[in-house]
Amino acid sequence: MxxxxxxxxxxxxxxxxxxxxxxxxxxESYRALGLSLLLPFLEPYxxxxxxxxxxxxxxxxxxxxxxxxxxxxGQHYKQHIRFNDTFRSRFDRLPEFEEKLEADxxxxxxxxxxxxxxxxxxxxxALTTAFAWTAFEEGRDSEMHPAARDLFAxxxxxxxxxxxxxxxVYNDVCGGYAYRLAVGVFAQWHMGxxxxxxxxxxxxxxxxxxxxxxxxxxxxxxxxxxxxRGRRIxxxxxKTYSPWYTPHALPFTEExxxxxxxxSEAAVRRS
Ligand SMILES: [Fe+2]
Ligand SMILES: [Fe+2]
Numbered sequence: 448m449x450x451x452x453x454x455x456x457x458x459x460x461x462x463x464x465x466x467x468x469x470x471x472x473x474x475e476s477y478r479a480l481g482l483s484l485l486l487p488f489l490e491p492y493x494x495x496x497x498x499x500x501x502x503x504x505x506x507x508x509x510x511x512x513x514x515x516x517x518x519x520x521g522q523h524y525k526q527h528i529r530f531n532d533t534f535r536s537r538f539d540r541l542p543e544f545e546e547k548l549e550a551d552x553x554x555x556x557x558x559x560x561x562x563x564x565x566x567x568x569x570x571x572x573a574l575t576t577a578f579a580w581t582a583f584e585e586g587r588d589s590e591m592h593p594a595a596r597d598l599f600a601x602x603x604x605x606x607x608x609x610x611x612x613x614x615x616v617y618n619d620v621c622g623g624y625a626y627r628l629a630v631g632v633f634a635q636w637h638m639g640x641x642x643x644x645x646x647x648x649x650x651x652x653x654x655x656x657x658x659x660x661x662x663x664x665x666x667x668x669x670x671x672x673x674x675x676r677g678r679r680i681x682x683x684x685x686k687t688y689s690p691w692y693t694p695h696a697l698p699f700t701e702e703x704x705x706x707x708x709x710x711s712e713a714a715v716r717r718s
Contacts, residue, residue: 449699451515451608454714456526460594464533468595473660474669477649481642483527490524492552496564503620516612519605530598538652544645562621563630570631572613573687576694579603581680601710610694624690
């Protein structure tokens with residue numbers, strides 16, 4: 448079984464951060480911030496879902512893993528809130544987007560089946576696992592501002608540590624490949640389209656887009672290059688759609704182990 452360590456971090460975020468966290472890449476920067484803004488709503492919803500699932504778990508050890516999964520997710524969104532506070536005052540309309548998202552997640556908890564909510568959770572977890580693997584292979588995050596880079600790297604390594612939990616809980620409590628796939632794809636669309644809308648709003652609010660970054664023409668050119676880079680993740684995502692996909696088959700490499708150890712060292716508390 449993979450170690451799932453709950454690390455309490457104390458990242459030294461600056462009081463105000465330039466939201467263009469990847470120099471020269473405003474579109475990718477704002478998408479990263481969009482993801483960060485999603486997490487304080489998504490991750491509490493995952494924790495609520497797991498709390499409900501806990502009552503139905505049969506497999507030995509899975510309840511303990513579920514508790515550690517929720518322990519990690521609880522730390523993730525708290526740190527993302529701190530990070531988001533470094534830039535959110537620049538964008539007045541963020542609460543509008545956030546209220547809609549929170550209403551969706553509350554509605555899912557209140558009106559959807561546990562099976563739906565668990566399949567949604569695995570849709571997110573499969574995507575972050577694919578994303579984390581690609582990020583490890585490419586090492587591109589090193590261009591990011593160190594405050595954002597450390598936050599995302601810590602988050603991704605812990606996503607890899609608990610990559611099997613939502614998958615196992617779904618299979619233990621309800622199961623079913625076609626349903627998991629259908630809801631998982633819906634989940635990825637639901638999260639992705641929110642991130643794209645929020646990112647577009649922030650991007651269009653930034654006057655530098657016209658003044659420094661070449662307006663619409665500059666944007667088109669950078670987006671073309673970003674799409675080209677982004678294509679590398681597609682095969683990894685497609686693998687998660689296979690009926691034979693299991694996150695258990697993905698090894699936790701030596702490089703990942705080293706990064707996990709570095710964050711364990713840096714943690715103010717861990718369990
Ligand atoms: Fe997380
Ligand atoms: Fe996760």
